[in-house]
Amino acid sequence: MLDVSRVQKELVEIERDKNLSGVSIAICEDDLARMRGTITGPVGTPYEGGIFSVDIHLPSAYPFEPPKMQFITKVWHPNVSSQNGAICLDILKDQWSPALTLKTALLSLQALLSTPEPDDPQDAVVAQQYLRDYATFVGTARYWTETFAKRGSLGLKEKVAKLVEMGFSEDASKSALESCGGDENGALEKLCSG
Amino acid sequence: MDSEDDMQDAWGGESDGEFYDSNEEEDDEGSSDKEEADYGFDDFAADDGAPSSRMPQANYTILSEKDIRQRQEEAIATITNFLSVSKTDAGILLRHFKWSVSKVNDEWFADEESVRRSVGLVRPTRPEYQRRSRGRGQEMRCTICFETHSFSSISRMKAEPACGHFFCDVCWTGYIHTAINDGPGCLTLRCADPSCGAAIGEDMVLSLVCTDDRTKYNRYLLRSYVEDNRKAKWCPAPGCEYAVLGFVPGVGASYDIVCKCSFNFCWNCLEEAHRPVDCGTVKKWIRKNSAESENMNWILANSKPCPKCKRPIEKNQGCMHITCTPPCKFEFCWLCLGAWTDHGERTGGFYACNRYEAAKQEGVYDEADRRRDMAKNSLERYTHYYERWATNESSRAKAHTDLQQMQAVQIEKLSDKQCQPVSQLKFVTEAWLQIVECRRVLKWTYAYGYYLPDQEDAKKQFFEYLQGEAEAGLERLHQCAEKDLHVFLDGEPGQATFNDFRTKLAGLTSVTRTYFENLVRALENGLTDVVQGPLRRS
The missing domain is CATH 1.10.8 (Helicase, Ruva Protein; domain 3)
Structure with a gap:
């Protein structure tokens, strides 16, 4: 059973300092197990200025099992699938601990945007570009941010x-x-x- | 071959139980003491072997679950003593080092701190809440459920990880429950605090979880002793709970393991023991069986053989008037498989066949008949070998059941009827063990025969002769063990005739054993030396 009380407390906490942390969460249609998270692109990266939506699905054993997260906004990043937004991040898999939260997970995603790990890629094409032609990678990533992640555009x-x-x-x-x-x-x- | 020894064993009532340690020896170390010399293996250096059956040459130990538990406990006790650590910590260390006591010792005394770090073995620390300064209130929040708990309720909680991190009992239980249901990884569970890494020991796990989880956890604990160890394997027989430990294949020695459940298997490929054929052939044969059986099924379901040339025909369109492809060109009726010339207005018109309908009602086309007729040219050869392979397998299974029945009930009964102590009746059990073993060998000779190259005609003929002899010999033994025995089970005690029976059965057992041992060796040697003729019965 989903620990509703914990999830509600988490949401309150995220709401409280969303301006400071740069991450926020909205619930989808009264289903506490489905949410949409947003993270701001970290300053000094090709993702700066972008706002990235993340689809969040909580398994019933949450928080003992990790939340399932996937980018909705298209992102050009070695650890994110450019096709479907699937994310390769250890804490969303075997390194998850119930003492982590949705907020820490989103913050980890934000950190992942700043520090890609091309050696453990989700998207081999992007990872290869990152390693072989960094300048082009930055260009593409920035272009994708401009095109897909800028609300004000x-x-x-x-x-x-x-x-x-x-x-x-x-x-x-x-x-x-x-x-x-x-x-x-x-x-x-x-x-x-x- | 020392048939005399065998005879004596059987006659003298001396137990040679160690040959069959699977059945009676309560401990298994026995299997290591087998006298190989008796069987004269020395002559066969290369991939020769032990006589077919019963005698694995290699050393190994069969362990029951109880034995495994005992060994685990002994290992834990040893480590507890040597390292002066708690039993829980000893368990954590041993699981990390795959239950190798010497490895734990070596690593620990080489660099205790580094071992502690990598294993997650922390020295017991005061619980987190006791370390909090008094000024900050008397309660703490569990960072999993986000509920606050008073210090007094915390002090009553059961979960006391060595690292002292605080989570409430409910959350610890949920954390451990998830890990246990995730698989054997729960044996190396770490603290729920992502930055901690302290190992969570058996005592804490078992103090918190429900009965189901406890059972699962204990199961993983037991299994880890075998599954983490490269030198140990579970017996692959369905439902068997024994493990084999410490098998070291000798050069050219047999890979056969005789489990205490009486299943014989190959250590290498974990298939049933398959001498005289090798692991590769077995794999090929098994794969062929599954592939061919699909083909067979399709053909049986979708085609009929031409009544004249027997080639399978698929009817994919049109009327019942079938004309076989050249050169056969036989014209027949699809329904009754009779010649088309017999058809016409008399049979109810060209497009109906009342012959078929009538015959069907009389039950002429029964399923078994149809199947027999279905053997196709291209598959006939394979089917020939497969059928015999499968028949011997079912005979073996039947004999095995009979053997168990014999051990459970009949021996007792026989002992009553004939006023003989059970120990004097071992020759009966032995005969049945030999039958089971011979059926198994015979079965695999059919896989052997299938892969014997066609062009080696002489070899093939000789092989078939040997196989035929083996079959006949086994039938004699089987008959004696089954039919002759019944006379004594049902009839009056008759000392003299019973002794005759004993002599006959023990003799047949011994002769058959020797024959099969020679057969296996001959086949394993590729029939090279046999062709010159040494495989006549002595």
């Missing part, structure tokens, strides 16, 4: 227009964007999943 109107262009109704697009805090990727996923 488009106004709400343009975002709605973009979604309408894809074939969704204007109302649905608007409400989807609102519920995802303006994140177009999130809104798109929401629309697609119905």
Whole structure:
């Protein structure tokens, strides 16, 4: 059974210093086991200025089993799949401890953005580029951050227009964007999943 | 071969139980004392071997679960003494070093601190809450459930990790429960604090968890003794709980292990003992069996053999009028497999076959018949060997059941009827053991035969002759052990005839044993020396 009381306490704590920590969590549709985390790109990295959404799923044995996390926002990073956002991070696997929290896990993701570990890659293509042609890697990572992780890059109107262009109704697009805090990727996923 | 010895064993009632230590010797060290010389293996240096069966040459020990537990306890006691550590710590150390007492000793006395670090063996520390300064209140928060607990309730908690880190009992239990259900990794569990790394010992685990988890944990604990050890293996027989320890294959020696459950297996490939064929052939044969059986099934399900040339035919379209492909060109009816010339208006029209319907109702096309007819040209050869292999396997299984029945019930009964002490009736058990063993060898000779190259015709013929003789000899023994014995089980005591029976059965056992031992050796040598003819019965 999911330890609801602990999860609620964790959420309160994250909410309290989200401005300071740069990580936050929102619950999806009253299901305490599904959440959306966001982390800000660390300063001084190609991810700076970006806001990255992470899909979080809590297994029923949480916190004794690690939370399942996956990037929703596309990220160009050796330890993150450029295809589906899957993350290779030890504390999300065998190094998990129940004394860790969602917040520490998100902070570890943030740290992972600053210090990639190309020797233990999730995405071999990215890792190879990182090792062989670092300048190109930085360029691509920055470009992906600009394209996928910058909320301010488009106004709400343009975002709605973009979604309408894809074939969704204007109302649905608007409400989807609102519920995802303006994140177009999130809104798109929401629309697609119905 | 020392058939005389064997006879004496059987007659004199002297126990040669160690040959069959699986059945009676309560300890196994016995298996190491076997007198190999008696059996004259020395002549066969290379991949020769021990006579087929019963006599593994190598040294090894069969351990029951109880023996394993005892050994674990002994190891823990030794380490506790040598290192002056607690039993729990000794257990942690031994599991880390794969239950090697000498390794624990060596490493510990070489560099105790480094061992402690890598194993996670911390010196007991005062609990965290006792170390807190008085000024900061009288309660602490468990950083797993985030609940606060008063010091007084904490002091009553059961979980006392050596490192002193505080988590409440409920959370420790949940942590350990998850680890136990995750697999044997729970044996090297560390403190839940991610920066700590202190090993969590057996005593704390067992003091917290529920009965189910305790059972699982103890099971892993037991298994680790065998599974962590490269020189130990579990007996692969289903349901068998014995382990084999310390097997060292000698040069050219047999890999056969005789478990106390009476299963014989090959240490190398863990398949059932398979002399005279080698591990590679066994693997090939088993793979072939599973692949061919699929082919067979498909053919049986989807085709019928041409009634004339026996080639399998798949009917994938059209009417019941089948014309076999050239050169056969036989025309027949798919339903009744009769010649098409017999068909016509008389049989109810070309597109119906009342012959078939009528015959079916009379039960002419029964399943067994159909299957027998289904042997195909291309598969006939394989089927020939496979069927005989499988038949011998089922005979072996049956004989094994009979043997157990013999040991459990019949011997007792026979002892009553014939007024003979059980110890005098060993020759019966021995005969049955020999039968089981011979069936096993015979079974594998069919795999051997299948892989014998076609062009070596002389060899093949000789092999088949030997195999035939072996079969006949075994039948004689089997008959005597089964039919003749029944007379004495049901009839009146008759001292004289019973002694005759004893002589006959023991003699047959011995002769058959010798024959099979020679057969196995001959086949293992590739029939080279046999062709010159030394394998006549002496």
